[in-house]
Amino acid sequence: MDFLDIVSSILLLAGVFFGFSGAVGLFRFPDFFTRIHAASVTDSIAAILIIGALLLQTSFDLNTAKLVFILLFLMVTSPTASHALAKSARHGGLLTLAETRPQDKQGSAK
Amino acid sequence: MSFILDYYNYWVVVFLMMAGFYIVISANNLVKKIVGLNIFQTSVFMLYISMGKVSGGTAPIVVEGVTQYSNPLPHVLILTAIVVGVATTAVGLALIVRIKRAYGTVEENEFDNKDDVI
Amino acid sequence: MAEFIDLVLLAMLALTALRIIFLKDLFAVVMLFGIYSFLSALIFLNLDAVDVAFTEASVGAGISTVLMLVTLAITGRKEKQSTHSSLLPLFVVLVTGAALIYGTLDMPPFGHPDNPVHQHVAPRYIEESPKEVGLPNMVTSVLASYRGFDTLGETVVVFSAVIGVLSLLGVRRKKKKDLESGLESHRVLHVVAKIIIPLVILFALYVQFHGDFGPGGGFQAGVIAAAAFILYALILGLPKAFAVVGPRFLQWMAAAGVLLYASVGLYSMYMGGHFLDYNQLATDPVAGQHYGIIIIELGVGVTVFAVMLNIFYAFGSQAERSNVQ
Amino acid sequence: MLEQHLAVLPIILPLIAAPLALILGRSIFSWGFATLVSGLAFLLSWQLLAAALSDGVLSYAVGGWAPPWGIELRVDAANAFVLLAVTAISTLVLVYSKHSIEKEVKAANHSLFYTAHLLCLAGLSGILITGDAFNLFVFLEISSLATYTLVSLASDRRCLTAAFRYLVMGTIGATFILIGVGLLYMKTGTLNMLDLAERIDLYDSSRTINTGLAFIMVGVSIKLALFPLHMWLPPAYTHAPSAVTAFLASTATKVAVYVMIRFIFTVFGIDHVFVDMGMGLILMALAVVAIFKCSYMATVQSNVKTVLAYSSVAQIGYLVLGLSLVSVSGLMASMIHIFNHALMKGALFMAVGAVFYRVGSVDIKDFAGLGRKMPLTMAAFTIAGLSIIGVPLTVGFVSKWYLVIAALEQDQWLVAALVLVGSLFAVIYIGRIIEAAYFQKLPESRSSENIKEVSWLMLVPMWVLVIANIYFGIDTSLTTEAANSASEWLFQTNSMLENKVMEGEVLEGHAIEEKAQEVSS
Helix, strand or coil, rough: CCCHHHHHHHHHHHHHHHHHHHHHHHCCCCHHHHHHHHHHHHHEEEHHHHHHHHHHCCCHHHHHHHHHHHHHHHHHHHHHHHHHHHHHHHHHCCHHHHCCCCCCHHHHHC | HHHHHHHHHHHHHHHHHHHHHHHHHHHHHHHHHHHHHHHHHHHHHHHHHHHHCCCEEEECCCCCCCEEEEEHHHHHHHHHHHHHHHHHHHHHHHHHHHHHHCCCCCCCEEEEEECCCC | CCHHHHHHHHHHHHHHHHHHCCCCCCHHHHHHHHHHHHHHHHHHCCCCCCHHHHHHHHHHHHHHHHHHHHHHHCCCCCCCCCCCCCCHHHHHHHHHHHHHHHHHHCCCCCCCCCCCCHCCCHHHHHHHHHHHCCCEEEEHHHHHCCCCCHHHHHHHHHHHHHHHHHHHHHHCCCCCCCCCCCCCCCCCHHHHHHHHHHHHHHHHHHEEEEECCCCCCCCHHHHHHHHHHHHHHHCCCCCHHHHHCCCHHHHHHHHHHHHHHHHHHHHHHHHHCCCCCHHHHCCCHHHHHHHHHHHHHHHHHHHHHHHHHHHHHHHHHHHHHHHHH | CCCCCCCCHHHHHHHHHHHHHHHHHCCHHHHHHHHHHHHHHHHHHHHHHHHHHHHEEEEEHHHHHHCCCCCCEEEEEEHHHHHHHHHHHHHHHHHHHCCCCCCCCHHHHHHHHHHHHHHHHHHHCCCCHEEHHHHHHHHHHHHHHHHHHHHCCCCCCCHHHHHHHHHHHHHHHHHHHHHHHHHHHHHHHCCEEEHHHHHHHHHCHHHHHHHHHHHHHHHHHHCCHHHHCCCCCHHHHHHHHHHHHHHHHHHHHHHHHHHHHHHHHHCCCCCCCHHHCHHHHHHHHHHHHHHHHHHHHHHHHHCCCHHHHHHHHHHHHHHHHHCCCCCCCCCCCCCHHHHHHHHHHHHHHHHHHHHHHHCCEHHHHHHHHHHCCHHHHHHHHHHHHHHHHCCCCCHHHHHHHHHHHHHHHHHHHHHHHHHHHHHHHHHHHHHHHHHHHHCCCCHHHHHHCCCCCCHHHHHHHHHHCCCCCCHHCCCCCCHHHCCCCHHHHHHHHHHHHHHHHHHHHHHHHHHHHHHHHHHHH
């Protein structure tokens, strides 16, 4: 096992960890906006880490180029999709947790 | 044990087919019927693709140094069948939209009551 | 390893299917169906069917799901409590399933190279098609040449679908400019879409013309190109999309694709061969095969693009109509 | 050139014409073009039948690839005969449909209607001619999709739910056929029907093959509306535009019956299907129940189109009954009835469409007094109705005659009696309508309406069919000759199959003997 393999494995594991935590967040968080926050942020970093790990495994050929393209595509589309979702939800009148329960917020501030 | 290993794939596929088939014939909502039809068909596609697989083979695209390829014929058949499936889905959904406009509902038992039967 | 992945994916599919049976929220049902399609695309990939996986991902998880969502926008997302007695369907399904399980008992074992499927007919495709047809992708060889008549039929099926959808829904050109269409307020989406749409079309062209060498071909390319325009129509609204490619023009394109395909067959008849005998298209049979396949794949691509986009237009204009009401 | 490609032309002619009809756009052009193309297809299929009767089988390798690697088209006397009926009816219905469609379909959809009709014709021709099991599925779906479209084009909203049910049932049927073909492919590695027939015998008692057979049979039964699976048919035929009903009732289910015959006789072999699997008895029982249940249902309906739709399901019972007798004469009765029933039902539905054109409704009570107002239409209805009943000098009599003879040949007295009793029901349901038309007075409320005879464009195709009803009822030589050579041909192919099985058994027998000798030595 050479150096690149070790780095690649670490990146892969980190990517899996972030992806997993995003999934947990999706289930555990209380409302739409926090959930989409959990999903989108961890999703982006997980994609970068995993594709980075795969890039280290290629021998700089056509596959490398394809992976780079996939990475760029994900970096552009994934946050845009989350943004559009959140904005549409806001547009459609969905309130955040804090806005729906103002007294709770005050209570916790004290 | 090898018996199970040889056939588990087909058994799960049969289960999936029957799940789709059940949705088609039991659902009351027309959109759900179409979803069931799609699941049914997609599972039949899996049956075909499963029989084309050769253990240790690769995708049927010529690569230097590979001798064992999976069978390309089921792939071709299923490409055609997928297209047929989406065509049927499109026509079915268009009918649903028209039914909604004409009856105001897409629940089977509700629009049945609005007309005399046949 | 492949078997293990297969097993995990099958288990996920079974869970998804079971969930769909019991869910009442149709929006969730359709999203789960998209997931189901995507998982089956992964299974196809795992079983070496790269072209099929590509198509299933773009059609099942793509076009079908989009059409279902648009339909839900018109019909509403809640399923009412079913009043069907579910015993008879259950009985029918159990009998059918039992028949199928009975049928599996004599099946050749999964993945075994000595199975009849791998002994008859297919060996010629695998051994001879690179020489006879001259393409590395055997699926394309079989699809476009050996079973080219099936593919003509498939193109005609797609064409029939657009005839059906148009006769049912029609595409209304809107005169009124004032109704809200598209996602006007989403600046970020506009910018990103403008970057991405040309890339998607470029990718579609790559898939169209690289289908002879790798996975892909006319059908997948047509669907991807249509997806690019659907994105455009979703973000900028149908009237703007109509200005780029109008529904009337798309009808002609769909017809032209079928005619292009059939004309290759007629020309080969004229040259003295059988219908769709590409060997007649050039003096060198392999070159003739190559010309024939490129042209008919183009025909398939054109028809599929035009049909998919036109179907989306038809559903989209219905959805906008119901929004106005 | 023409002779060489005769087998493929009836499929690709309407297939290529369909997009052209869409491009033409204007209703009148599309109509003229579609009628012309359908007429040409009729002439071609006439040639094809002549060629098949004189030369036996025509095999055509599409793409120049020899079967089983490429797709084979295979024409013999049987499918050329059915194809002739399909293209003839299609042409007549297209002539008829010009006015009928103007009344029943929105103007914007006219060219789409003719395009869909051509697609349906191409699909049906493809199903008949192809010799490849998967190609059959593709053409089945082309014709089905076109049919769903045609049914849903009517202006009554009930056509939508009818079309949707038809779509769901039809797709389930097609998927069952797909499963069946897949199971056969799994065991044999081939899709060509002839090749399948040869290779299936190697695995004769296999459970997979039998399951495949069962799935194909159930799938085809849905498509041909065999009794318990017929629920999609009456609403679809009732609410579709009249011209569409006339076309579908006389072609689509017939083609499905042919598919069943083809799979039984040229792929599986009758011994396997009827003797080993015992399907003969099942089919016969279902056919008898279909004849009685649906004939009874036909007598209690108030909508004439529904009456005729149930009558169609009952007539399908006769077709399957002839098939289930497993003899040359039984099969011949079925083949003749495929042709004859197309003539009767085509004429009947055209007459009903003409009434709808003038009166705007097809309830039995609205037929009152029409005998005087629309004498030609009602005369056509009466003659075709007598044909359904089976009165001598009509084709209906010929069909029933051969069916009864075939049943008596096997000493199936009960079946022969049941066929005759079934005709009594036809007397009731046709009689009710004729009684209303001739012996009831036009209600006072309608006497002011201007109800008169329809134009010649609708009358001519109707009367062509009526005259054919009488002509082929008197001069039966053409139909019986074609049907006879078709069914003899099917039995010949089948016995070839079985001889091979016998040889196979002989070989196995030898192998067993050799083994026995080895053991003893």
